Each structure stands twice: as structure tokens, then as C-alpha cells.
Amino acid sequence: MVGLQMQDRQLALRLRISVGWLAVALSTLAACFWAFWGSIENFHEGWYHRSWTMNLAMMLGQYLMLTIVFIGSSLVAIRWPRVGGTIHMIAGLLAAWRFRGAAPLVIYGSITGPLIVMGFAYWFGRPEPRRWAAGVVIGLPLLIALICGAEPAWRVAGRFNDGILSARRLTDNGVDLIWAPRGPGWPDDGTSWEEAQRICRYLSEDGLTISENPENIWRLPTVEEAVRSMTRHNQNCRGTWDVARGRAFYQKMPDKESPLWDIHSKVIYWWTATELNAQEAYIIVYNGQVWPRPKVARWGYLGFRAVKDAK
Numbered sequence: 001m002v003g004l005q006m007q008d009r010q011l012a013l014r015l016r017i018s019v020g021w022l023a024v025a026l027s028t029l030a031a032c033f034w035a036f037w038g039s040i041e042n043f044h045e046g047w048y049h050r051s052w053t054m055n056l057a058m059m060l061g062q063y064l065m066l067t068i069v070f071i072g073s074s075l076v077a078i079r080w081p082r083v084g085g086t087i088h089m090i091a092g093l094l095a096a097w098r099f100r101g102a103a104p105l106v107i108y109g110s111i112t113g114p115l116i117v118m119g120f121a122y123w124f125g126r127p128e129p130r131r132w133a134a135g136v137v138i139g140l141p142l143l144i145a146l147i148c149g150a151e152p153a154w155r156v157a158g159r160f161n162d163g164i165l166s167a168r169r170l171t172d173n174g175v176d177l178i179w180a181p182r183g184p185g186w187p188d189d190g191t192s193w194e195e196a197q198r199i200c201r202y203l204s205e206d207g208l209t210i211s212e213n214p215e216n217i218w219r220l221p222t223v224e225e226a227v228r229s230m231t232r233h234n235q236n237c238r239g240t241w242d243v244a245r246g247r248a249f250y251q252k253m254p255d256k257e258s259p260l261w262d263i264h265s266k267v268i269y270w271w272t273a274t275e276l277n278a279q280e281a282y283i284i285v286y287n288g289q290v291w292p293r294p295k296v297a298r299w300g301y302l303g304f305r306a307v308k309d310a311k
Contacts, residue, residue, distance in 0.1 A: 020125030
């Protein structure tokens with residue numbers, strides 16, 4: 001009888017250890033995913049401030065925040081299982097309320113569901129040894145962030161920036177255009193496609209003011225003009241636009257650099273004049289990718305830069 005009781009206790013202990021490591025595995029997987037996403041997105045749409053302090057604050061407070069949250073809550077749960085388990089379950093319920101308008105599969109399948117499962121697993125499980133569990137939760141996401149962020153960080157650190165935000169004439173790769181100076185024709189904020197078109201029509205000849213009457217001097221670049229104008233390290237990337245496939249091809253990948261882009265602006269997408277249909281138009285990303293987007297989109301990082309024919 002004593003032997004059976006000991007076997008039962010050992011079996012229960014092994015079960016609790018297994019459930020605890022299941023919780024650790026789920027937490028680590030979630031933290032690694034957000035470390036992967038955050039380290040890439042941080043250098044894709046972030047890291048544009050002139051201050052390193054501001055850039056680091058944005059990286060930690062926005063792009064790597066969920067990684068930090070998963071690591072921190074997991075460490076609490078490893079040390080205090082029931083406290084940490086409760087935190088996970090409450091976070092899952094709060095997420096369901098906060099994102100209640102999103103698709104159920106996204107909310108319950110990728111956020112609320114995993115958090116609830118982690119909460120129960122931490123509540124009943126006991127990952128042993130705890131030191132190893134903590135090392136896994138911290139070490140793997142940190143490694144993922146360093147590996148995935150290394151190339152983007154190196155690329156951003158080497159961006160070409162001449163600091164000139166006035167009108168620029170680009171004559172290469174079959175295009176001869178003057179690009180508008182910083183101002184209403186090259187705003188540091190987002191706008192819809194229709195509004196961008198309207199601003200271009202009323203833009204003064206020097207590109208610095210909005211006229212009372214239509215001037216019809218400036219316009220949005222076509223998608224082919226934008227693709228052919230993309231640069232990297234102050235050299236044209238020899239881009240071409242495949243109309244049939246709706247894809248851009250480059251000899252060298254463009255980047256967010258002078259003379260076209262402002263490396264200190266949050267804007268990373270531009271509208272083009274090329275319409276896909278009545279509801280959508282093409283946008284171009286600083287890295288040369290071309291996507292269709294709804295014309296009514298007004299995202300802060302989706303702007304435009306007007307052009308006019310140099311001749």
C-alpha cells in the first residue's frame with residue numbers, strides 16, 4: 001500500500017513537472033514569436049527618431065513590449081505559480097475584451113486561448129528545475145531578437161542621408177522627374193489617396209504652398225515611375241515594373257534613404273497614381289515592394305511625394 005502511494009505521488013509529481021514545462025514551452029514560443037516580429041518591425045517602420053534614447057524607448061515600449069510581457073509574466077509564474085497563472089488568465093480575458101472587434105480566430109486562437117491555457121498550466125504545473133525554466137524563457141527570445149534584428153540594424157545604421165529635403169531632380173533608369181520639397185507636397189504624415197491627389201492639383205509651382213485655384217503642375221508618380229526611381233546608397237536600383245504580374249523587380253533592394261526618402265520620418269509608404277480599381281490604388285514601400293491598398297486609408301505612415309515632369 002505504501003509503495004502504491006509513493007508511486008502515485010511520483011506519478012503526480014512527474015505530471016505536474018510535465019504540465020509546468022508545457023507552460024514554459026508555450027510562453028517561450030509566444031515570446032520568441034513576438035521577439036521575431038518586433039525585432040524586424042522595429043527597424044522596418046520604427047527607428048526613425050534622431051535620438052537614440054527615443055529609438056530605444058520605442059523599441060522596448062512598442063515593438064518588443066509583448067516579448068517583455070511574456071518573459072516577465074512567465075518568470076513570475078515560475079517563481080509563484082498561482083500568482084503567475086492568475087495573471088495569464090486575467091490577461092487573456094482582458095485581451096478578449098480589448099480586441100473584441102477582431103476576428104474570433106485571431107483573438108481566441110492566437111491571444112486569449114493560449115493565455116488561458118498557459119494560466120491553467122502554470123497554476124497546476126511545476127517546471128523543475130526552475131532555474132533551467134527561467135533560462136529558457138529568457139534566453140531563447142533574446143537569441144531570436146538578436147539574430148533577426150542583426151541584419152536590419154546593420155542596414156539602418158548604414159543608410160545614406162544627405163539631409164537635403166528640398167526639391168530633387170532624378171534622371172536615371174528612363175525617368176526624369178522633379179520630386180517635391182518637404183511641405184504640403186511631401187508631408188510628414190499620412191493622408192488618403194483622394195486627398196493626396198487634391199493636394200497635388202493645388203500645389204504651387206515651387207511645391208511649398210497650396211494655391212486657392214488648381215495649378216495642375218504636380219501629380220502623384222505612377223507606380224512604374226516610382227519603381228524606376230528607387231535608390232540605395234545614392235545609386236539607382238534599376239527597378240522595373242511587371243504590369244502583368246503586378247510586381248516590381250530590382251537589381252539591388254532599395255532602402256529608406258536620400259534623395260527620395262527622409263530617414264527621420266515615420267512615413268514608409270507612398271501613394272502612386274496607378275489605380276487597381278475604383279476602390280484601390282498601388283502604394284510603394286521604401287524597400288521597393290508594391291501593394292494595393294484602399295484609397296480611403298489614412299494611416300500615419302502612408303503618405304506621398306508629388307512629382308512633376310522636369311521637361
